Amino acid sequence: MKKVYLETFGCQMNVSDSERVATRLAADGFEITPDEAAADVVLLNTCSVREKAEHKLFTRIGQVGKAAADRGDKKPLLGVLGCVAQLEGETLFGKTPAIDFVLGTRAVGRVSEAIDKAFGGANQFADLGEREAAYDWSVADAQRHSPYIAFVPIIEGCNKFCTYCIVPFSRGREKSLPATEIVQHVLRLRREGIREVHLIGQNVNSYRPKTDDGLENQPGATPFSKLLRAVAATGIERVKFTTSFPRDFHPDIIEAINEHENLCNWVHLPVQSGSSRILKLMRRGHTVENYLERIERIKASPRRIALTTDIIVGFPGETEADFQATLDLAEYCQFNSAYIFKYSPRPGTPAFEMPDDVSAAEKTERFLRLDNLIRFHQQKVFRAYINQTVEVLAEKISEKHSNQISGHTSCQMVVNFEGAADLLGKIVKVRILESKANTLYGKIC
Numbered sequence: 001m002k003k004v005y006l007e008t009f010g011c012q013m014n015v016s017d018s019e020r021v022a023t024r025l026a027a028d029g030f031e032i033t034p035d036e037a038a039a040d041v042v043l044l045n046t047c048s049v050r051e052k053a054e055h056k057l058f059t060r061i062g063q064v065g066k067a068a069a070d071r072g073d074k075k076p077l078l079g080v081l082g083c084v085a086q087l088e089g090e091t092l093f094g095k096t097p098a099i100d101f102v103l104g105t106r107a108v109g110r111v112s113e114a115i116d117k118a119f120g121g122a123n124q125f126a127d128l129g130e131r132e133a134a135y136d137w138s139v140a141d142a143q144r145h146s147p148y149i150a151f152v153p154i155i156e157g158c159n160k161f162c163t164y165c166i167v168p169f170s171r172g173r174e175k176s177l178p179a180t181e182i183v184q185h186v187l188r189l190r191r192e193g194i195r196e197v198h199l200i201g202q203n204v205n206s207y208r209p210k211t212d213d214g215l216e217n218q219p220g221a222t223p224f225s226k227l228l229r230a231v232a233a234t235g236i237e238r239v240k241f242t243t244s245f246p247r248d249f250h251p252d253i254i255e256a257i258n259e260h261e262n263l264c265n266w267v268h269l270p271v272q273s274g275s276s277r278i279l280k281l282m283r284r285g286h287t288v289e290n291y292l293e294r295i296e297r298i299k300a301s302p303r304r305i306a307l308t309t310d311i312i313v314g315f316p317g318e319t320e321a322d323f324q325a326t327l328d329l330a331e332y333c334q335f336n337s338a339y340i341f342k343y344s345p346r347p348g349t350p351a352f353e354m355p356d357d358v359s360a361a362e363k364t365e366r367f368l369r370l371d372n373l374i375r376f377h378q379q380k381v382f383r384a385y386i387n388q389t390v391e392v393l394a395e396k397i398s399e400k401h402s403n404q405i406s407g408h409t410s411c412q413m414v415v416n417f418e419g420a421a422d423l424l425g426k427i428v429k430v431r432i433l434e435s436k437a438n439t440l441y442g443k444i445c
């Protein structure tokens with residue numbers, strides 16, 4: 001049996017694609033190994049959202065070759081999947097001879113054939129699939145990142161063309177899976193013992209299926225808020241969804257969360273900047289005021305909805321005053337957490353044509369100032385959970401302490417508490433006693 005080692009970079013769509021790749025490979029008679037040294041095939045599922053992510057690919061390729069040479073082994077077959085594969089295709093072969101094949105984001109369904117072909121002697125071939133070919137919407141079952149949590153892709157691709165972003169080019173146009181199929185996936189997952197589903201997509205709330213099938217009897221103001229109600233009605237214990245796009249974030253989403261306990265109280269709503277001038281240059285389709293209106297609705301919910309975001313610092317033309325506006329916004333919003341990125345010019349995007357005029361040192365400085373401020377407020381948000389009782393899905397034994405269990409609340413906070421393996425997969429009540437950098441600590445009650 002040939003052994004395959006699969007490594008994933010980037011977003012949850014890639015994680016979800018990798019789970020499907022692994023499930024397919026296992027069904028086709030390959031063994032998935034967590035041990036790179038034992039692998040006959042190494043697959044790297046890549047991300048192209050920032051330049052650093054791309055560099056990492058070439059670093060990893062070098063490491064795989066060197067590790068094999070140090071062991072005195074032949075280099076394993078090396079396949080590049082994902083967004084870098086889709087964007088660069090055959091040109092990757094010119095950058096390094098170590099790559100045996102390249103599979104684009106729409107061709108991952110043919111991964112077994114590609115491996116067989118490479119073992120059969122073919123070298124340096126690319127399969128980028130049809131640009132409009134169907135996305136593989138199946139839900140992975142054999143190989144999931146958690147036995148209790150499943151990703152369910154509901155929309156793939158992106159039509160927004162924010163000026164800095166490569167995703168519309170690497171993943172293509174938005175396509176939504178019909179609601180009937182999503183509901184069927186969730187019902188099956190529930191029967192199989194899954195406790196929590198994550199409805200995923202670049203912009204889940206832009207969900208727009210071609211037909212109303214499956215939503216015709218659902219109340220709701222938008223296809224996405226109708227879908228949320230339909231998924232809630234399956235009775236699955238927890239439903240999370242990410243990522244949301246501010247412009248399309250209709251208040252009815254909050255209504256749906258208020259009505260259904262199993263729709264989780266967490267919203268990931270990337271703001272990207274606190275300056276409306278920069279947001280316009282980013283072509284985000286929302287101003288700071290629009291964003292704050294959404295936040296007011298979220299904060300007004302009786303369910304205490306946790307809010308997380310993404311922010312880019314050092315976008316072309318970002319002045320100290322623009323950055324100050326981002327600090328002000330972060331102070332006001334009190335995010336549970338925020339992913340901060342230094343702007344990275346991506347060839348082919350409109351922002352690539354703008355002068356990248358914030359120096360690397362300035363980007364680093366802004367990153368650190370924003371990170372400090374967000375951490376400061378995050379600690380206040382975290383401390384507010386002390387002495388509260390939260391429900392935690394017991395997901396795994398803690399890596400650091402074998403007598404502790406680690407899991408997430410419905411609002412996506414990480415909680416550790418003392419407990420044994422028999423609790424795994426259960427949703428338990430935990431009283432929070434302490435908060436640390438990114439984790440809450442508590443006692444089961």
Ligand code: 5AD
Pocket residue numbers: 049050164165166270272310311312341342343344345346
């Ligand atoms: N530079 C820096 N950050 C970026 N992101 C997307 N493109 C870029 C880029 N060119 C960030 C955005 C997005 C997150 C997934 O990655 O904040 O929300």
Ligand code: SF4
Pocket residue numbers: 158159160161162165166167168202203245
């Ligand atoms: Fe990129 Fe904007 Fe689409 Fe998000 S919404 S994937 S940032 S283009």
